[in-house]
Amino acid sequence: MTAGPAAAPVRGAEAAAASPVASRALDRDNPARRTLLSLLGILAVLALWQAVMVVFKVPHFIAATPLETAGALRDQAKTLAINAWPTILETIGGFVAGNVIAIVIAIGFVHNRTFRHTVYPLAVAVRTLPIVAISPILVLLLGNGYAPKIAIAALITFFPTLVNMVDGLNAVDAQAQELMHVLSATKWEVFRYLRWPTSLPYLFSALRIASTASLLGAIVAEWIGSNKGLGYLILAATYDYRTPLLYATMAVASALALALFGVISLLENYLVPWRRTGGTP
Amino acid sequence: MSVMVDAPAIELGDVGMSFALPDGVLEVLRGITLTVRQGEFVSLLGPSGCGKSTLLRVIADILPPTQGHAAVLGASPAEARRTRALGMVFQQPVLLPWLSAEENVALPLRIGGWGAHHTPSASPEALLRLVGLEGFNRAHPRQLSGGMQQRVAIARALVSDPKVLLMDEPFGALDAITRDRLNEELLRIWGQVRRTVVFVTHSIAEAVYLSMRVVVMSPRPARIRKIVEIDLPYPRQPKMKDTPEFTRYSAELRAALEDAS
Numbered sequence: 089m090t091a092g093p094a095a096a097p098v099r100g101a102e103a104a105a106a107s108p109v110a111s112r113a114l115d116r117d118n119p120a121r122r123t124l125l126s127l128l129g130i131l132a133v134l135a136l137w138q139a140v141m142v143v144f145k146v147p148h149f150i151a152a153t154p155l156e157t158a159g160a161l162r163d164q165a166k167t168l169a170i171n172a173w174p175t176i177l178e179t180i181g182g183f184v185a186g187n188v189i190a191i192v193i194a195i196g197f198v199h200n201r202t203f204r205h206t207v208y209p210l211a212v213a214v215r216t217l218p219i220v221a222i223s224p225i226l227v228l229l230l231g232n233g234y235a236p237k238i239a240i241a242a243l244i245t246f247f248p249t250l251v252n253m254v255d256g257l258n259a260v261d262a263q264a265q266e267l268m269h270v271l272s273a274t275k276w277e278v279f280r281y282l283r284w285p286t287s288l289p290y291l292f293s294a295l296r297i298a299s300t301a302s303l304l305g306a307i308v309a310e311w312i313g314s315n316k317g318l319g320y321l322i323l324a325a326t327y328d329y330r331t332p333l334l335y336a337t338m339a340v341a342s343a344l345a346l347a348l349f350g351v352i353s354l355l356e357n358y359l360v361p362w363r364r365t366g367g368t369p
Numbered sequence: 370m371s372v373m374v375d376a377p378a379i380e381l382g383d384v385g386m387s388f389a390l391p392d393g394v395l396e397v398l399r400g401i402t403l404t405v406r407q408g409e410f411v412s413l414l415g416p417s418g419c420g421k422s423t424l425l426r427v428i429a430d431i432l433p434p435t436q437g438h439a440a441v442l443g444a445s446p447a448e449a450r451r452t453r454a455l456g457m458v459f460q461q462p463v464l465l466p467w468l469s470a471e472e473n474v475a476l477p478l479r480i481g482g483w484g485a486h487h488t489p490s491a492s493p494e495a496l497l498r499l500v501g502l503e504g505f506n507r508a509h510p511r512q513l514s515g516g517m518q519q520r521v522a523i524a525r526a527l528v529s530d531p532k533v534l535l536m537d538e539p540f541g542a543l544d545a546i547t548r549d550r551l552n553e554e555l556l557r558i559w560g561q562v563r564r565t566v567v568f569v570t571h572s573i574a575e576a577v578y579l580s581m582r583v584v585v586m587s588p589r590p591a592r593i594r595k596i597v598e599i600d601l602p603y604p605r606q607p608k609m610k611d612t613p614e615f616t617r618y619s620a621e622l623r624a625a626l627e628d629a630s
Contacts, residue, residue, distance in 0.1 A: 261461070261463060263459040263460070263461055263463045264463045264465075266426070266429075266431050266457070266459070267457065267459065267463050268480075269430075269431055269450075270429055270430075270431065270450060270455060270456075270457045271453075271476075271477050271480045271481070272450055272451050272453075272480070272481055273480045273481065274481070277480050277481070281465070281476065281479070281480065282465070285465065285467045360467075361467075362466040362467050362509060362510075362511060363466070
């Protein structure tokens with residue numbers, strides 16, 4: 089075995105596509121350059137923001153400057169950490185629960201038409217209910233602990249994953265299905281060798297949406313009834329006009345969402361290498 | 370295995386095929402009767418969309434005929450499929466993008482645990498060598514050109530030692546140069562493995578160059594218009610394409626096709 093396809097002898101007309109990667113990684117797509125550019129963009133926005141606040145003498149309780157936000161991040165680090173933890177738990181709990189249920193139901197849909205026709209409209213109906221309206225109902229039903237928050241985070245992630253997963257499991261090529269038939273593959277083998285891997289890129293598209301959505305769900309749920317968590321902190325900081333803390337909380341929430349998004353993208357690159365999305369934020 | 374050793378590779382008796390559509394019935398095949406001997410290379414030639422691929426799918430037990438009967442090696446197509454007497458190469462390579470070239474070739478051995486109960490005459494590695502892809506075992510489909518992918522598909526079709534190889538316009542999506550090259554390769558491979566090949570094409574030159582017999586089909590509903598024996602010796606050489614015989618066969622087939630349309 090030679091070092092790779094590019095190093096092996098290639099034959100005339102067919103060799104053209106044998107090394108697609110080599111010629112592409114030129115200046116424009118250089119990752120270092122891309123990172124630098126996005127950092128510069130962020131810095132520019134922060135500088136402009138600071139300048140506007142100073143020039144127009146905006147009062148502290150209306151809006152915080154980037155420097156004040158940074159100060160709050162440093163001084164209130166402990167408060168932020170204590171309140172980030174429950175939100176992280178709820179987000180991950182909801183993310184896992186919502187996606188696992190969605191995947192299982194999607195698999196059921198693809199293999200059983202009756203199940204699909206009974207449950208799909210129901211799932212769509214649940215989706216049409218506004219999440220802000222369901223939240224109090226779930227708090228009444230499930231109490232004041234983690235349960236309603238996880239339920240809401242799960243609910244908000246459930247639908248995109250269900251829809252994408254159903255599409256993904258059905259996205260198998262007609263000729264590939266014929267191939268499986270000619271090989272006398274069982275339903276399970278068709279699933280294991282064809283449907284499941286075919287669906288993975290679709291699943292990961294959904295998971296990237298779900299990663300930020302589940303955090304949103306957890307925060308909204310904390311608004312309804314909670315005395316801890318980032319959602320609670322946002323409300324408390326707003327009522328007390330502790331604007332820098334409010335901004336710092338937003339920054340933490342946004343960092344969490346980015347981290348989750350990043351983990352999903354890394355997993356995707358590892359598990360679905362045949363379809364890299366280049367999903368760098 | 371109930372497939373018979375001395376039976377014809379394929380027997381079609383008055384095969385007809387109709388599809389029920391919302392606004393009526395679409396008749397695709399009518400009265401196809403054909404016998405293919407073992408070891409024979411037969412092409413089905415006809416205009417696009419005439420039903421030659423449908424006929425191939427009847428033989429492969431993908432579509433049951435609505436009329437007549439089909440037999441592969443003396444058994445039903447379903448039996449032939451279950452015993453892996455049939456291998457199929459599609460218009461597209463249909464490689465699984467998450468598997469390497471060698472894993473793609475080995476897929477038929479994994480399905481149904483075939484590889485655990487049978488010893489194939491050639492390993493996936495040997496087959497990749499046979500189709501001229503030595504050293505590409507670990508390459509993934511996206512790293513291979515269209516022609517190379519189709520070579521992998523041919524190796525995959527051969528891995529469970531099928532007696533009959535069904536090829537559905539396998540080189541139709543490739544450029545002319547690659548296509549000519551793969552025609553050469555296919556003849557070389559066929560010369561080594563000597564399976565029965567049923568080859569669907571709409572290229573007259575390809576049909577003449579490859580086949581022992583060419584079956585000319587009419588537009589839909591497809592019927593057999595003419596069967597032409599190509600009496601050119603194997604191994605065939607590219608320079609044969611410039612001989613008067615080759616030109617005569619091409620003209621004969623073209624006339625039959627025009628007659629048909």
